[in-house]
Amino acid sequence: MNWNIILTIAMKDLREVRANKMAWMPALIVPLIFVVVMPLLLIVGPQLLPIPAEELNREMGDLDAMMNALPPDLLAQIRGLQGLQIWIVLLAGFMFAPMFLIIPLMLASVVGSESFVGERERKTLEALLYTPATDRELFLGKVVAAVVPAVLITLFSFAAYTLVVNVSAYPVMGRVWFPLVTWWPLVLWVAPAIATLGMAASVLISSRVSSFMEAYQSTGMLVLPLLFLMIGQITGLISLSVVFMLGLGGIIWGIDAVLLYLGVAQFKRAELIARL
Amino acid sequence: MSAVIECDSVVKQFGALKAIDGLTFSVEAGEVFGMLGPNGAGKTTMVRLINGLLAASGGRLRTLGFDPITQGDRVRAHTGVLTETPSLYERFSARDNLLLFGRLYHVAPEKLTGRVDAVLRDLGLAERARDKVGGYSKGMKQRLAIARALLHEPQILFLDEPTAGLDPEAARHVTDLIEKLSREGGRTVLLATHNLTEAQRLCDRVAVLNQGRALAVGTPAQLSRDLWRSTWLDVELRGVNGGAPTDRLLAQVRAVPMVKAAAMEGHSLSLQVESEEAIPQMVAHLVRLGAQIVRVNPREHTLEEIYFALQEQAEKAV
Numbered sequence: 266m267n268w269n270i271i272l273t274i275a276m277k278d279l280r281e282v283r284a285n286k287m288a289w290m291p292a293l294i295v296p297l298i299f300v301v302v303m304p305l306l307l308i309v310g311p312q313l314l315p316i317p318a319e320e321l322n323r324e325m326g327d328l329d330a331m332m333n334a335l336p337p338d339l340l341a342q343i344r345g346l347q348g349l350q351i352w353i354v355l356l357a358g359f360m361f362a363p364m365f366l367i368i369p370l371m372l373a374s375v376v377g378s379e380s381f382v383g384e385r386e387r388k389t390l391e392a393l394l395y396t397p398a399t400d401r402e403l404f405l406g407k408v409v410a411a412v413v414p415a416v417l418i419t420l421f422s423f424a425a426y427t428l429v430v431n432v433s434a435y436p437v438m439g440r441v442w443f444p445l446v447t448w449w450p451l452v453l454w455v456a457p458a459i460a461t462l463g464m465a466a467s468v469l470i471s472s473r474v475s476s477f478m479e480a481y482q483s484t485g486m487l488v489l490p491l492l493f494l495m496i497g498q499i500t501g502l503i504s505l506s507v508v509f510m511l512g513l514g515g516i517i518w519g520i521d522a523v524l525l526y527l528g529v530a531q532f533k534r535a536e537l538i539a540r541l
Numbered sequence: 542m543s544a545v546i547e548c549d550s551v552v553k554q555f556g557a558l559k560a561i562d563g564l565t566f567s568v569e570a571g572e573v574f575g576m577l578g579p580n581g582a583g584k585t586t587m588v589r590l591i592n593g594l595l596a597a598s599g600g601r602l603r604t605l606g607f608d609p610i611t612q613g614d615r616v617r618a619h620t621g622v623l624t625e626t627p628s629l630y631e632r633f634s635a636r637d638n639l640l641l642f643g644r645l646y647h648v649a650p651e652k653l654t655g656r657v658d659a660v661l662r663d664l665g666l667a668e669r670a671r672d673k674v675g676g677y678s679k680g681m682k683q684r685l686a687i688a689r690a691l692l693h694e695p696q697i698l699f700l701d702e703p704t705a706g707l708d709p710e711a712a713r714h715v716t717d718l719i720e721k722l723s724r725e726g727g728r729t730v731l732l733a734t735h736n737l738t739e740a741q742r743l744c745d746r747v748a749v750l751n752q753g754r755a756l757a758v759g760t761p762a763q764l765s766r767d768l769w770r771s772t773w774l775d776v777e778l779r780g781v782n783g784g785a786p787t788d789r790l791l792a793q794v795r796a797v798p799m800v801k802a803a804a805m806e807g808h809s810l811s812l813q814v815e816s817e818e819a820i821p822q823m824v825a826h827l828v829r830l831g832a833q834i835v836r837v838n839p840r841e842h843t844l845e846e847i848y849f850a851l852q853e854q855a856e857k858a859v
């Protein structure tokens with residue numbers, strides 16, 4: 266295995282994605298919305314509304330009943346807080362967590378679809394197959410192209426989010442409170458697993474569709490489980506605790522392993538050339 | 542001379558279809574070998590098998606002494622392939638395409654830009670080297686794809702229908718180029734084509750294929766002899782015994798046992814003999830009959846005639 270070759274292929278795939286605005290624009294705009302636009306709207310917005318603090322506290326107090334149904338982890342986090350503070354912690358600290366996973370998912374599946382299907386669509390694969398690069402090297406190059414930037418941009422988004430949330434909530438919270446402990450396994454363990462999932466899914470789908478758009482849309486289905494995660498959390502069915510995150514990540518890595526195994530088995534020159 | 546490609550009873554099956562059906566031939570180092578055959582004959586499939594992109598279903602294949610399936614990377618490091626479609630990254634410039642493939646073909650980093658510039662120059666693309674390939678004409682793309690195939694100075698160059706879809710001028714340009722390439726530096730070239738004029742001009746030996754089988758393998762002259770078992774000679778005469786050529790001479794020639802047929806028009810005499818070996822004897826005979834010979838031309842069958850004769854035979858055999 267030659268890492269020079271693997272990186273050459275990865276860089277090539279990323280350059281191709283860069284040349285396709287239709288592919289990367291949505292993949293960058295989504296993180297931007299999550300990281301900047303939504304927190305600002307939902308954190309700064311209420312601060313600007315002319316609602317007297319007492320009224321807000323009363324409103325949130327009415328929610329006591331519902332909040333007692335919240336998982337203990339969560340309750341512990343908001344105990345002693347009031348009004349807008351609770352709103353901010355619940356929203357920016359918990360509700361956004363599953364949505365954050367959309368970032369690695371989208372980025373990895375955009376690049377994965379581009380490099381696995383796009384290459385066939387544009388009829389460039391054959392020349393690549395005639396090079397001395399082994400099947401394994403070609404495959405890994407594409408995996409690196411899809412997963413590494415997705416993880417890096419997720420980390421970068423996380424840093425930006427931390428900054429935006431802390432700064433915009435400072436007048437209310439009066440301290441640096443983010444990230445909550447659950448975010449560490451989310452960003453460092455679950456997000457890479459999700460990025461790998463998005464990539465592995467696009468590999469498997471790539472043999473069944475003929476265009477980048479088709480592949481991208483199919484991998485978009487993976488957003489659904491993330492929505493369930495969010496709904497589950499709102500309804501109190503799931504609590505995104507550290508243990509839950511570790512378990513969730515473990516399960517996703519398990520699925521990744523199976524999908525990648527299938528992907529590698531399928532990524533053989535003889536198969537690829539016959540399907541050109 | 543040693544064989545750089547050896548195919549022995551190679552079979553390639555796609556489901557029920559036998560795309561290659563027991564093909565045997567070998568390609569010697571330094572020669573230009575043509576694979577001729579109609580659409581679907583199996584030319585592209587053979588190029589893929591020889592380079593280890595497909596696994597044969599049967600038979601034995603060796604490329605540069607390697608097994609293309611288990612040692613495909615070693616085979617491909619020494620082969621360059623012009624594929625049927627140019628298969629270029631159209632969003633990149635010509636230069637970037639070549640730099641990319643240079644790395645993938647393990648061209649030494651310190652030699653890479655020099656090689657890239659050299660092939661761009663050789664193929665007349667230096668001026669447009671930084672333009673996106675998407676904006677290139679078909680002929681330019683084809684030349685760039687040839688440049689890519691040559692970049693790592695491969696021992697064997699495969700050209701799969703190099704002039705298909707090009708206008709006559711671009712096709713001519715590409716053919717000239719291939720001729721130049723095959724002459725320099727003892728490179729082996731395997732040309733897959735159904736363009737017979739091109740093959741006639743370029744190939745030392747050919748394999749005529751049909752439905753995955755070799756109808757014949759050899760030099761055009763060998764194939765011609767095998768097919769017709771005779772050679773036509775065009776003899777130009779100044780005269781006979783000091784006078785003009787006469788019908789009497791024609792009659793005498795026809796009477797010679799080794800002559801199968803003869804005709805005369807003015808000063809040119811055409812006659813059919815059994816083989817090329819008979820030519821010296823025939824010439825001696827003519828001299829004895831008093832013919833003053835200016836020129837003797839063994840008439841060669843064109844590759845096109847050979848090709849169609851072979852394909853016709855194959856059809857009759859079915």
Ligand SMILES: Nc1ncnc2c1ncn2[C@@H]1O[C@H](COP(=O)(O)OP(=O)(O)OP(=O)(O)O)[C@@H](O)[C@H]1O
Nearest residue numbers: 538539540555560579580581582583584585586587
């Ligand atoms: N992947 C494949 N699956 C099924 N059949 C195939 C496949 N590849 C080639 N074939 C069949 O094998 C036969 C040989 O095809 P091949 O492309 O090698 O012919 P060719 O001589 O290159 O033809 P052309 O002049 O049209 O390029 C054809 O009948 C073709 O349909």
Ligand SMILES: [Mg+2]
Nearest residue numbers: 584585586625
């Ligand atoms: Mg072909």
